[in-house]
Amino acid sequence: MTASHLTPALPVSDMDSALAALRSRGLRISAARRLVLESLLAADSPVTAEQIADGLGGRLPRSDLASVYRNLDTLEEIGLVRHVHLGHGPGRYALASAGEREYLVCDRCGVLRAVEPRELDGVRAQLRAAFGFEARFEHFPIVGLCANCRD
Amino acid sequence: MTASHLTPALPVSDMDSALAALRSRGLRISAARRLVLESLLAADSPVTAEQIADGLGGRLPRSDLASVYRNLDTLEEIGLVRHVHLGHGPGRYALASAGEREYLVCDRCGVLRAVEPRELDGVRAQLRAAFGFEARFEHFPIVGLCANCRD
DNA sequence: TTTTTTGCAAAACCTTTGCAGTTGG
DNA sequence: CCAACTGCAAAGGTTTTGCAAAAAA
Numbered sequence: 001m002t003a004s005h006l007t008p009a010l011p012v013s014d015m016d017s018a019l020a021a022l023r024s025r026g027l028r029i030s031a032a033r034r035l036v037l038e039s040l041l042a043a044d045s046p047v048t049a050e051q052i053a054d055g056l057g058g059r060l061p062r063s064d065l066a067s068v069y070r071n072l073d074t075l076e077e078i079g080l081v082r083h084v085h086l087g088h089g090p091g092r093y094a095l096a097s098a099g100e101r102e103y104l105v106c107d108r109c110g111v112l113r114a115v116e117p118r119e120l121d122g123v124r125a126q127l128r129a130a131f132g133f134e135a136r137f138e139h140f141p142i143v144g145l146c147a148n149c150r151d
Numbered sequence: 152m153t154a155s156h157l158t159p160a161l162p163v164s165d166m167d168s169a170l171a172a173l174r175s176r177g178l179r180i181s182a183a184r185r186l187v188l189e190s191l192l193a194a195d196s197p198v199t200a201e202q203i204a205d206g207l208g209g210r211l212p213r214s215d216l217a218s219v220y221r222n223l224d225t226l227e228e229i230g231l232v233r234h235v236h237l238g239h240g241p242g243r244y245a246l247a248s249a250g251e252r253e254y255l256v257c258d259r260c261g262v263l264r265a266v267e268p269r270e271l272d273g274v275r276a277q278l279r280a281a282f283g284f285e286a287r288f289e290h291f292p293i294v295g296l297c298a299n300c301r302d
Numbered sequence: 303t304t305t306t307t308t309g310c311a312a313a314a315c316c317t318t319t320g321c322a323g324t325t326g327g
Numbered sequence: 328c329c330a331a332c333t334g335c336a337a338a339g340g341t342t343t344t345g346c347a348a349a350a351a352a
Contacts, residue, residue, distance in 0.1 A: 026306095066308090104286075133301075145285040218334070
């Protein structure tokens with residue numbers, strides 16, 4: 001059920017507009033669904049399904065992991081949510097932001113840097129020119145060594 | 152046991168030099184080990200551990216999957232083998248080639264393109280200048296749409 | 303009431319590990 | 328002979344699925 005057929009992003013930054021988006025597609029507003037949204041609104045960087053299920057370490061009620069995955073999937077299908085794969089380890093989810101985000105992740109220390117897509121347009125242009133390849137770093141980030149770890 | 156502390160690559164292109172590399176470190180030459188090497192020598196693109204265990208679809212004897220993983224790990228530790236993660240799905244293994252390889256993978260059709268690192272030096276330079284980030288696309292490739300799928 | 307969603311348990315997928323037995327050197 | 332290696336079985340980490348019960352509309 002992995003939402004790979006990415007629907008256009010539908011950025012929201014408050015609970016009410018998120019709920020409106022759900023209602024407008026006939027999706028229901030359940031406690032579990034609301035909790036996933038609360039977690040994502042509270043998080044300041046992409047979080048794992050497990051962190052959400054654990055109530056962000058006690059700050060919110062816990063919920064069932066399978067339901068969290070299902071809800072993240074649903075929310076991603078309607079464009080409210082996006083997820084990134086940071087090397088090994090579980091995927092990380094965030095609310096879709098206006099203008100999406102692309103990522104750079106450090107292989108050594110794991111630090112994640114989100115950038116605006118236009119900051120990578122030069123890179124994209126080079127890759128398009130050299131290989132006819134249209135790169136996207138929103139779902140699978142650029143991996144390497146950050147300024148700190150580079151020594 | 153994942154060999155993340157990448158030893159310098161030790162490129163070989165025939166069984167004899169691979170075996171010599173093993174011997175020179177006091178590693179043993181078992182039937183299972185030899186089979187992994189045969190598979191990698193026979194493959195023209197990176198293969199999964201399961202493909203190796205299955206004897207590349209009948210072309211070679213089958214072997215035990217856990218041992219295949221262990222042997223790939225050992226071979227990677229001494230620099231004879233490298234592996235890439237292509238989006239979702241299992242990792243893919245190949246003999247280390249002279250001058251390593253970096254990869255571009257198409258999100259839509261899955262086609263894998265291996266390039267010489269210097270072909271990506273421009274990209275790397277841009278990322279270093281803009282973000283102080285040293286990108287490496289050898290273990291986690293650049294993901295996007297290939298020329299065909301880009302329409 | 304009807305259809306969606308939940309919670310739990312189980313399975314699927316990829317990879318690692320423990321261990322007793324085998325084998326290469 | 329003995330350390331290295333194997334094969335098997337079991338477990339670990341992440342994600343999906345089946346299904347009966349619960350809840351939203």
